[in-house]
Amino acid sequence: MTYREALRRALDEELERDDNVFLMGEEIGRFEGSYKVTAGLWKKWGGKRVRETPISEEGFVGAGIGAAMLGLRPVVEIMTVNFILVAMDMVVNHAAKISQMFGGKINVPMVIRTPGGAGAQLTAQHSQSLEVMFAHTPGLKVVAPSSPADAYGLLKTAIRDDDPVLFMENLILYNQTGPIPDDDGDEGLVPIGRANVVRPGDDLTMVAHSYTVRRCLTVADRLSQLGVQAEVIDLRSLRPLDVDTVVDSVRRTGRCLVAEEGWSTFGVGAEVAARVHRACFDDLDAPVERVGGAEVPMPYAKPLEMAAMPLEDKIEAAARGLLRDCGVL
Template sequence: MSRTIRYREALNEALREELRRDETVLLMGQDIGLFDGAFGVTEGLLSEFGERRVRDTPISENTTVGMGVGAAMAGLRPVVEMMTINFSLLAMDQIVNHAAQIHYMFGGQARVPLVIRMPQGAGHQLGPTHSHSWEAFFVHVPGLLVAAPSTPADAKGLLKAAIRSDDPVVFIEHEHLYGQRGEVPDLDVDHVVAFGRAAIRREGTDVTLVGISRQAMTAWRAADLLHAEHGISAEVIDPRTLRPLDLETILASVRKTNRCVIVEEGWPRGGVAADLAVQITEQAFDWLDAPVGRVTGADVPTPYAKSLEQVAFPHEHDVVTAALATFRDI
């Protein structure tokens, strides 16, 4: 059985259940206690678990993540919340040089079971420094796991899996999704979603649409338009995790449809879509009837003005245009 709840509520359930299940789990971040978190994800957790396990931290991201790394090495399972993903820049040394590398540097003698939650994404008029989509930054780093769930069910299941992982996890949540509703298994189900398994959101035969984070939902809506207006059957794939990546599910779809369009909100140069396009071309070239298409955010700082911001990240009509282009003669 399942019920319909919001994305932020699903995350809250995951945190609450893991705090109850494992006494080594603790939360750290700015305003996550008294203020219930910038996006309400940690609502009510301070009152249930107390200041020892739900810790408001100073405005010092490098210190907070550094504390998380140390606590993880000492046997705890910290979950650190960044207020928005751009603040992770202040903790890049701790994330990239420490959390991601310690297991390797110490010959496997130390683990860092740390989760860093990061809200991201455009569409809320937060300006160029608070609207980033930076999956590609962290996918680039060996030693990190990277999750980008698009549904409430996956948000809950992947966060529970992340907390139980012995490896450091960058857990990316799109701000637009916090209020979105979806079906999530009942509370009596230990709902855990394994890393490295993509979801086929919609089956199709003519073109594969791969959507990253929020853009998995954009790809779904584009598939509706392609079918209704052009009679094209699009298969929609949501990778869910980018490290590890379930490339085989994507390749199997491309070998069936012979066309592919990848949709992400990040910038086009060196992005997740660019990386995926190369891997698909290298490993499924003989099945492709057209070059792999990419739909990305604009190659500019995200505008503050609403009208400009809206055209700076992908919408379903952009995906439809890119998909139709794969049917033209090469």
């Protein structure tokens, strides 16, 4: 099953399970979704449960918040994460604040689904990975699955969670295939705040989320040909961040590399590195290494775009450098 189909199945099952769940977003109905995640759901569930919106992100994200305050469970689709910036006030100033600002008397059980990522020559305004902006913000939860099983399980968990959850998808991941549980009950639920060791190893800890996990797995395979076994950790959640799983691994490997598609400065790697340095100071053979996207607006031309992205070669080079510093290579 593809990542896209896993998301669709999760949405369909949650629509079935709870009358309070409804979908809202641009082109998610008759058009079947800009990236076809919601294909068929409008026909099956109708316009009340699958609500098509005009191009009014601030308006319909706000409407999702208001509906959630009255106990509905809206799943709002933002066509790509880049467009969420026009609704940033709703997400950061409103959704994230409501529970505490009103003394704990109102919840906002809302999910915002949106894909990010680069690699399709979509250029500066359509190629960003902005999840750290939200992971920075108390009051929000941020998850970013890398496999169909996690996409399925985390989306269902996010919909059932009583807080606003930013659910980061990835454009290139939509066609990724993988198994998901056959059972449509609670078997496949994936908890928020739990990382996943997707490849065991004792020589180097590689930490990533979303599509970058796939890239790290490729790099880990290449490194194994050099006799180095890298452990790859898929964070899955950014806020809350499962520091324990990373720290447990780094205490064993003594080396840590964090890769992400977004910009490194003030990024996921910065947070992970700070935590690892503090918790594993005496275990580290070298400082934590970080790999991220080039700190430029994404250019159009294919060679420029490829050069700006943290692709496998760049991650591998960083890993080799780190291992050399430690005298391993």
